[in-house]
Amino acid sequence: MNQLKSFPANFLWGGATAANQIEGGFDLGGKGLSSADMVAYVPKSERGANNISIEVDSQRIQDILSGVFQGRFPKREGIDFYHSYPQDIHLMAEMGFKMLRISIHWSRIFPNGDEKQPNEAGLAFYDKIFDELLKYGIQPMVTLCHYEIPLGLVQKYNGFLHRAVVTHFVNYAEVLFKRYKDKVKYWLTFNEINMVTMHSPYTGAGVILDRVPKAQRENAKYQALHHQFLASALATKSLHKIIPDARMGCMLARMLHYGLTADPEDQREAQWRNQQNLFYTDIQVRGEYPNYIRRYWSANNLSLQKQRDDDIILKQNPVDFIAFSYYMSVCVTAHKDQSKPMDGNFIEGVRNPYLPISDWGWQIDPIGLRIALNDLYDRYQKPLFIVENGLGAYDKIEKGKIHDDYRINYLRSHICQMQEAVSDGVELLGYLAWGPIDLVSMSTSEMSKRYGFIFVDIDDEGKGSRQRIRKDSFFWYKKVIASNGTDL
Numbered sequence: 001m002n003q004l005k006s007f008p009a010n011f012l013w014g015g016a017t018a019a020n021q022i023e024g025g026f027d028l029g030g031k032g033l034s035s036a037d038m039v040a041y042v043p044k045s046e047r048g049a050n051n052i053s054i055e056v057d058s059q060r061i062q063d064i065l066s067g068v069f070q071g072r073f074p075k076r077e078g079i080d081f082y083h084s085y086p087q088d089i090h091l092m093a094e095m096g097f098k099m100l101r102i103s104i105h106w107s108r109i110f111p112n113g114d115e116k117q118p119n120e121a122g123l124a125f126y127d128k129i130f131d132e133l134l135k136y137g138i139q140p141m142v143t144l145c146h147y148e149i150p151l152g153l154v155q156k157y158n159g160f161l162h163r164a165v166v167t168h169f170v171n172y173a174e175v176l177f178k179r180y181k182d183k184v185k186y187w188l189t190f191n192e193i194n195m196v197t198m199h200s201p202y203t204g205a206g207v208i209l210d211r212v213p214k215a216q217r218e219n220a221k222y223q224a225l226h227h228q229f230l231a232s233a234l235a236t237k238s239l240h241k242i243i244p245d246a247r248m249g250c251m252l253a254r255m256l257h258y259g260l261t262a263d264p265e266d267q268r269e270a271q272w273r274n275q276q277n278l279f280y281t282d283i284q285v286r287g288e289y290p291n292y293i294r295r296y297w298s299a300n301n302l303s304l305q306k307q308r309d310d311d312i313i314l315k316q317n318p319v320d321f322i323a324f325s326y327y328m329s330v331c332v333t334a335h336k337d338q339s340k341p342m343d344g345n346f347i348e349g350v351r352n353p354y355l356p357i358s359d360w361g362w363q364i365d366p367i368g369l370r371i372a373l374n375d376l377y378d379r380y381q382k383p384l385f386i387v388e389n390g391l392g393a394y395d396k397i398e399k400g401k402i403h404d405d406y407r408i409n410y411l412r413s414h415i416c417q418m419q420e421a422v423s424d425g426v427e428l429l430g431y432l433a434w435g436p437i438d439l440v441s442m443s444t445s446e447m448s449k450r451y452g453f454i455f456v457d458i459d460d461e462g463k464g465s466r467q468r469i470r471k472d473s474f475f476w477y478k479k480v481i482a483s484n485g486t487d488l
Ligand code: BG6
Pocket: 018, 021, 147, 191, 192, 253, 325, 388, 392, 434, 440, 441, 442, 443, 444, 449
């Protein structure tokens, strides 16, 4: 059982980012406003028990647009990658990156989302990024929609709730495929598509739920999601036509759920929560809605409006590979009153007594990654790609250096388990660490929740020199890549 296999010679080591967390330049080069530009910074003391600050509602949007609301919007500023990309990419090349995942701001290409012609300045900006990456032999992976959509589509259609947005998305995707066909071979449609049913206003669905009568809100989430599945399948079809040697992936936030005890009630609860998580890949990989979700809909009086060919479109256009993020596992029980709630943001669950937690309460579980990889591969037999993994932590500068051994330990233990999974026979294409350069946190808009190998001197108030500093983990990851994962 101890035989460990090496990572494949062409294994894609690198990092992953998102436009609204790094770029800045939110009003430059003809870019329109996006849903992420509406997310204001809320200090921790005002954040509430779940410690997230991404709520956007109709009133807030109106107040921002009319100038009544005056806040700071870190996702408009990012880390100024819009200007600093040559220097930042140079540092990633120094670490030996084989791949960098970025996302494209849909609103840089179509400022309102539904124009007839794309914005040339936006297209030219990403050409420069791809050229800079390719200069160093770094392959780009592109997410078409990472937790944002043009505000114009939110205002006009209430995002993906309206079927018209499917057409606008496919048009946007096709413009990108044609433009970058010689430069980009790995694409993802929607980042963490499963977060829509949990937090739809601020994910790629762009649905403002207060515009939907309360009793219809859950149905609205599944309807918007159906439109995203269609948009994703149609974009996959176009990609195969326009760039035959390119690969399309879905992207899931894999939340591995354990039952707290051996009580079958707990195990059943965990199974149901895992099904709710894997429901998305079941559709995007197998091409059809699974029975367990149909049962849930009928028990809850939910139903989808579909057109005649929808099922055929889904069936005929599955993804080529499964990309997923993995940060933590979740523990659940059918007896909530008997256990301590998990104190991390985002996820509902109970504390797993066997696992340590991060500064943000996320349960650290490297073996869970091996389990997740094996489970996904057993279920689908499709190539897998870890496109996000990492530790959000506070960093301290001591005499100009950052000794982030906690980050190294987290990454090392996960890479070890990844190697176990590869040795178990899982087909894994690559590993992209989240936020290789510090960036704005998605859930809290903080800068102090840092993931990077490269420190960026900006604080939660947006102040700082913007200087980039190599952390200890920078030199460690460089060694890992150079040795193809043997020197950990
Ligand atoms: C993933 C997202 O959920 O987690 C990223 O795809 C995000 O956008 C990452 O940044 C980490 O979350 P956070 O809230 O720590 O930034």
